[in-house]
Amino acid sequence: MNTPKRHYARPLDLKHGRIDMNHGAGGRLSMQLIEELFVRAFDNEFLRQGNDGALLPMIAGRRLVMATDAHVISPLFFPGGDIGCLAVNGTLNDVAMLAATPLYLSVSFILEEGLLLSDLKRIVDSMARAAIDAGVPIVTGDTKVVEQGKGDGVFICTTGVGVLCDGPSVGGECARTGDAVLLSGTIGDHGIAVLSLRESLEFETTIESDTAALHTLVAAMLAAVPTGAIHVLRDPTRGGLATTLNEIARQSGVGMILQESAIPILPQVEAACELLGLDPLYIANEGKLVAIVARDSAAALLEAMKAHPLGKGATCIGYVTEDSNRFVQMNTSVGGQRVVDWLSGEPMPRFC
Amino acid sequence: MNTPKRHYARPLDLKHGRIDMNHGAGGRLSMQLIEELFVRAFDNEFLRQGNDGALLPMIAGRRLVMATDAHVISPLFFPGGDIGCLAVNGTLNDVAMLAATPLYLSVSFILEEGLLLSDLKRIVDSMARAAIDAGVPIVTGDTKVVEQGKGDGVFICTTGVGVLCDGPSVGGECARTGDAVLLSGTIGDHGIAVLSLRESLEFETTIESDTAALHTLVAAMLAAVPTGAIHVLRDPTRGGLATTLNEIARQSGVGMILQESAIPILPQVEAACELLGLDPLYIANEGKLVAIVARDSAAALLEAMKAHPLGKGATCIGYVTEDSNRFVQMNTSVGGQRVVDWLSGEPMPRFC
Incomplete structure (x- = not known):
């Protein structure tokens, strides 16, 4: 593991602490949550790579790559896109950032009771277009529904699998002085x-x-x-x-x-x-x-x-x-x- | 596609309809939502297999399998388990039901602001134990946080990848008279x-x-x-x-x-x-x-x-x-x- 030890102001208070919005904002506290809770618990060589996806061992001459993202953007629709195309593109990008060719996507929806089907259709159509544009099919999925007030319209989790020919790694740990x-x-x-x-x-x-x-x-x-x-x-x-x-x-x-x-x-x-x-x-x-x-x-x-x-x-x-x-x-x-x-x-x- | 055409009482009202709890209950309405919206939009041969995971083409002699599940169970802890081990086991089972050997898992968390870190730790430890017991590592993940009242403690999406030696398919379409x-x-x-x-x-x-x-x-x-x-x-x-x-x-x-x-x-x-x-x-x-x-x-x-x-x-x-x-x-x-x-x-x- 190349990642140096990092010192946070104080360790996560796993006894009395609570999740706050900072834990999801992508900064120091997000990193701390990941390191002190998730990586510690799930510890393995792949997770320790510390990238936005995992580079997996060879299967019959090719390396597999796997990346996943939950999408909770609010609002669901915005200029230039929506949660649907974002969920497809975001996960494809995590696979691509390992220099792998994305091959397949899976999708899980968490829908809030009362969501307009017309909004869902717009989101799903946007995902379908993004997947076709990218040439990467959505091969499997799941749908859950939660009561009104227990979600926020739509959350979408996408996972991408890709392959890589073996060669020098591309990853956050590979920058060298002078690059x-x-x-x-x-x-x-x-x-x-x-x-x-x-x-x-x-x-x-x-x-x-x-x-x-x-x-x-x-x-x-x-x-x-x-x-x-x-x-x-x-x-x-x-x-x-x-x-x-x-x-x-x-x-x-x-x-x-x-x-x-x-x-x-x-x-x-x-x-x-x-x-x-x-x-x-x-x-x-x-x-x-x-x-x-x-x-x-x-x-x-x-x-x-x-x-x-x-x-x-x-x-x-x-x-x-x-x-x-x-x-x-x-x-x-x-x-x-x-x-x-x-x-x-x-x-x-x-x-x- | 082996699945016969199915007639529902009426088609999904994609203009004025809304998601209701039935759409997530796993019965006819769930099926209708999947068929009339998701499968139609994302249409491809893998999704049309209609199983809880996708059997993918050969990569260098082995077939890949991919399955995903969102977990939104309430309450988070229950006799015999919790959302964490459930999320690991549920997705491993979807891979196993295609007669494949599960190899890797990814996990996405959607956390609600205010969640007790001690609860999250209990859940994460339970996932870690389930993954170790199963011999399948969690290789990559993502975490998002939503405001209080926009989630329900924790939602967990897991995706599993497995491999299969080529051979006769196992799947919902393969039952034969007399079996x-x-x-x-x-x-x-x-x-x-x-x-x-x-x-x-x-x-x-x-x-x-x-x-x-x-x-x-x-x-x-x-x-x-x-x-x-x-x-x-x-x-x-x-x-x-x-x-x-x-x-x-x-x-x-x-x-x-x-x-x-x-x-x-x-x-x-x-x-x-x-x-x-x-x-x-x-x-x-x-x-x-x-x-x-x-x-x-x-x-x-x-x-x-x-x-x-x-x-x-x-x-x-x-x-x-x-x-x-x-x-x-x-x-x-x-x-x-x-x-x-x-x-x-x-x-x-x-x-x-």
């Missing part, structure tokens, strides 16, 4: 699309979620460079880019230095973040990836990414450094430098 | 254990849930008879034995005739059913299986089942008949005959 940090496009679109709707903010241009399945982008990237050139792939969802990079720095035992000016943000997302007092680095994305790659392959990868519809805005946003503190630092646009910490403070719940 | 219908033990234990707690019923003996992972029983059965002798395996969960047998009759285009006196029921379960006005044939089980098998292998299978701790009460409860109506009929203990219909009437929600 380039690539980002596939603008950040904050998904979170701000959802938040604008929740807060009834109106902008001149509607901000749309970037929800998308990234496995074909990953396939194009893998094809563009020698095997082993891509060290880490991760989609910066809950907790945003900042949290994702901190997770990787921690898993790999490295630091990073970013260039603020290189991180693409849509003007309307930037404006909304200012209005809401939010940092786009912490806002959820659902169709973007971070790739940490051998520096001499960075140019070829950027070219391959830019040639793909989902990577048109790809840029190099920084480099991996040697740092025993595992700090993610940023050269700011105004010439300073600051540490980009994990998400903390107010939780941002239910963006996925 | 024997075997049952691994008493029915109704799980549902009555939960219901007794909900209704605060007290009996002289506590009725315990039968929750158990059945894959080693299945392995013992497969080893006891020639390949191809076992045609159908199914665990009679939601909707109970009656609904499970009706599903199989429908998938295979056959009828069945059961002997009421052959169906084992614990005296305290029988007493509780009488008190509550319930028919044990419709009560959920979580550690029992139905096997529909070639008649000349039935004796060897019963012997193998009885030699396994989870099959000690195994009996032959009836036979498969030719019947274009696909009726499941029963010779009653008082000498009559009646049709054992699908679950209808009052829904029995949240038993798994």
Whole structure:
């Protein structure tokens, strides 16, 4: 297990504590819950990989990959998508981030009594479209119904299975000093699309979620460079880019230095973040990836990414450094430098 | 697709209808929701298999199997188990019922704000124990938190992946006229254990849930008879034995005739059913299986089942008949005959 020991302000109070919204927000407390409860209880080599999916042993020459996600986004429908396509794309992306080819999806629905069937149909149709677009069938499922007031419309759990040819691993623990940090496009679109709707903010241009399945982008990237050139792939969802990079720095035992000016943000997302007092680095994305790659392959990868519809805005946003503190630092646009910490403070719940 | 067209009283009202508790109760309305909405939208050959898991194509000589279940049982803790071990066992059983060896599990938690961490720990420890007992690791997971009043403590979605050596299929569509219908033990234990707690019923003996992972029983059965002798395996969960047998009759285009006196029921379960006005044939089980098998292998299978701790009460409860109506009929203990219909009437929600 590469992950270093981590010290939290205090251990989880397993006797008298309660779940609060922070435990689901993707920041430090989420990590603490996972480590001190789930990983400790379920302990095995696969879970200890610490990625958003598990790389499993070979079965007759191919490695299996498995990833799962619960989707509880509120509201169910938002500009650019809905909980249905999000549930398909999100899990496909977790499989793709292990450099695997997603093959099959399963889905479990938890429906609240009183849910409009027309809403359910819209969600299911959106899932079906997303699955067809991705070329990955939903092969099995389950449905449960809970009483009114015991759910929130629809929750959707999706699980994806994929395969991988054997080769050097891609995972959060594989970043190396000197690697380039690539980002596939603008950040904050998904979170701000959802938040604008929740807060009834109106902008001149509607901000749309970037929800998308990234496995074909990953396939194009893998094809563009020698095997082993891509060290880490991760989609910066809950907790945003900042949290994702901190997770990787921690898993790999490295630091990073970013260039603020290189991180693409849509003007309307930037404006909304200012209005809401939010940092786009912490806002959820659902169709973007971070790739940490051998520096001499960075140019070829950027070219391959830019040639793909989902990577048109790809840029190099920084480099991996040697740092025993595992700090993610940023050269700011105004010439300073600051540490980009994990998400903390107010939780941002239910963006996925 | 072997499943015959089915006529419901009226089609789902996808424009103005709403989800009600019946849609989750495992009876006709559940089936209708699955067929008219999910299967229609996600249509593919795997989903059309109509079993509780999907049999997938060969990958390098082995067939993959995938099954998923959402668990929303209320209360979270009950005599003989809790939502945690239930979530592990339930999904392992869905994989096992395809005659596959379960290899890996994933888990997604949907936690309600305010949940006691001590309760969560108890649940997680129970999952860990169940996974270790079964020899199947939980390899990946996800956690979401929803606001108080938008969930109900804990919902758990588990997905299992298994493998199968190629050979004759085992599935709900494979029952043949003349086959024997075997049952691994008493029915109704799980549902009555939960219901007794909900209704605060007290009996002289506590009725315990039968929750158990059945894959080693299945392995013992497969080893006891020639390949191809076992045609159908199914665990009679939601909707109970009656609904499970009706599903199989429908998938295979056959009828069945059961002997009421052959169906084992614990005296305290029988007493509780009488008190509550319930028919044990419709009560959920979580550690029992139905096997529909070639008649000349039935004796060897019963012997193998009885030699396994989870099959000690195994009996032959009836036979498969030719019947274009696909009726499941029963010779009653008082000498009559009646049709054992699908679950209808009052829904029995949240038993798994």
